[in-house]
Amino acid sequence: MPTMSPLETLQLWFATFAEDPGAARDLWAEGATLHAVDGGFTGDFDDLLAWYARRRxxxxxxxxxxxxxxxxxxxxxxxxxxxVSDARPGGWQQNAVYEISEGKIGQVWLHESESAE
Structure with a gap:
């Protein structure tokens, strides 16, 4: 079976993470790292889940x-x-770049900014 393209992997990542964040682990390469540029955060998948829960x-x-x-x-x-959130109804934007190889996410870089949308 052919490997998914980076875009297909990303689309599956978002669909899976929205439904069940823990199930998205299957798309996370061993040793992969998330870098939240603005928050000084760097971590693995378990750190990502904890960071996301704290944000929520x-x-x-x-x-x-x-x-x-x-x-x-x-x-x-x-x-x-x-x-968006009730605390920040004006919302904000996150720009994320994903390095993907063989259908697995290897690195993620996040940058967030306030948005006037």
């Missing part, structure tokens, strides 16, 4: 995200993600 708790009710757009090449895929 800190943002409170109404915390949600959705993908505005994504693109993919031969080795990388990227997404623009809209994030």
């Amino acid at each position: 708790d800190n943002e409170g009710a109404g915390f949600a995200w959705y993908v505005l757009d994504h693109l993919g090449g031969e080795r990388y895929a990227a997404a623009v993600i809209r994030m």
Whole structure:
């Protein structure tokens, strides 16, 4: 069976993570790392789940995200993600670049900024 393209992997990642974040582990390569550029956070998959849970708790009710757009090449895929919460109803934007090899995410770099959308 052919390996998914980086874009297909990213699309499956978002669908899986939205449904059950823990199940997304299957798309995470061994030794993969998430780098949250703005927060000084770097970690593995378990650290990612803990970081996401803390964010959800800190943002409170109404915390949600959705993908505005994504693109993919031969080795990388990227997404623009809209994030909102009751604490920040104006929302903010997350830009993420994913390094993907053989259908697995190897590295992720996140950058967030306030958004006027």
